[in-house]
């Protein structure tokens with residue numbers, strides 16, 4: 001077999017968008033590394049590589065703008081001769097390849113979300129099937145995002161993801177277990193399960209929902225101490241998953257369940273296949289079956305036809321339900337989605353003010369919830385040391401999006417280890433504390 005020597009060639013890979021895109025970049029980096037390329041991910045310093053790959057996002061307007069601005073920045077560098085080759089991959093490229101080829105001719109080639117072999121081929125690199133599922137982690141080595149499926153079979157009217165990522169494809173269970181073992185062998189202690197829609201897992205492959213049994217299998221992987229669930233679609237939620245979360249010590253009592261809205265006419269128009277009453281019943285089940293669960297959700301404001309009354313209903317619901325975490329998106333009018341046929345009638349300024357009103361309600365809730373933690377002790381995973389302080393997370397916090405625990409740097413803690421931290425003070429979105437004794 002031929003061996004290619006690219007060791008002197010450096011590639012800078014820039015990843016935009018969500019954790020699912022990040023996993024794709026990590027897979028690509030591993031393939032490039034195997035082909036003897038030196039890869040630098042998300043360079044922060046001065047540009048100094050001849051080959052650039054941009055892994056783009058095409059989810060909503062703002063993400064698209066960021067992707068296009070990044071491509072244009074590197075296209076300019078290419079014009080000046082500072083970059084030799086410029087390649088673009090990911091969701092934006094999948095969705096708008098033809099337009100982009102016409103508009104930004106400086107890019108040498110655009111690739112879709114499923115075209116990693118073609119991208120590698122363009123770089124004179126082999127796509128190694130035996131490496132599928134292996135990654136070069138870009139996160140701290142003690143945690144990893146863990147993609148259990150690709151694509152989505154839902155038809156939410158606002159969502160362009162199925163256009164870019166295709167239909168739902170579950171990764172077979174045995175393959176996921178092998179991947180988890182491999183990650184654990186390399187020091188990963190926490191897996192963040194992701195996919196466009198976790199609860200659909202298994203329906204395509206096994207003709208039944210298999211998230212519960214997958215979770216049970218994952219808890220048996222030696223070395224994995226925390227398993228966290230993101231992106232669980234609320235309609236027809238498989239309730240047995242709640243019992244597994246409650247009963248398995250390794251599964252974080254944490255659930256990220258994007259509701260998007262609560263007002264029935266909006267839910268219907270969004271084609272979310274769930275009503276307000278059903279959403280409330282589901283939240284009741286979750287809280288009953290998993291005492292102390294941390295609930296994260298996402299809301300979408302400014303959907304076509306969202307009246308002041310609909311928005312007020314949403315605010316009242318958020319106020320009353322007291323989610324532990326809440327993220328907000330503003331509606332983005334995306335062609336080829338079914339909502340595109342509706343009139344995008346909520347002005348941008350109103351979308352903006354609704355998003356910030358919702359977040360300010362949540363800010364107060366978050367502070368109140370955090371205040372109840374003062375004096376309590378939590379098992380905390382230390383992620384990094386920054387500006388002389390340790391930064392960690394409890395079971396209730398996912399990286400990037402949730403609270404952090406800040407601990408004075410005068411203690412001697414190891415990154416990637418667990419400690420019992422007593423909380424001494426809090427702010428809206430962070431906790432301050434000190435170690436009481438090392439965790440078992």
Ligand code: SF4
Nearest residue numbers: 152154156159161196
């Ligand atoms: S479930 Fe999520 S990814 Fe799938 S169509 Fe709906 S919003 Fe999009």
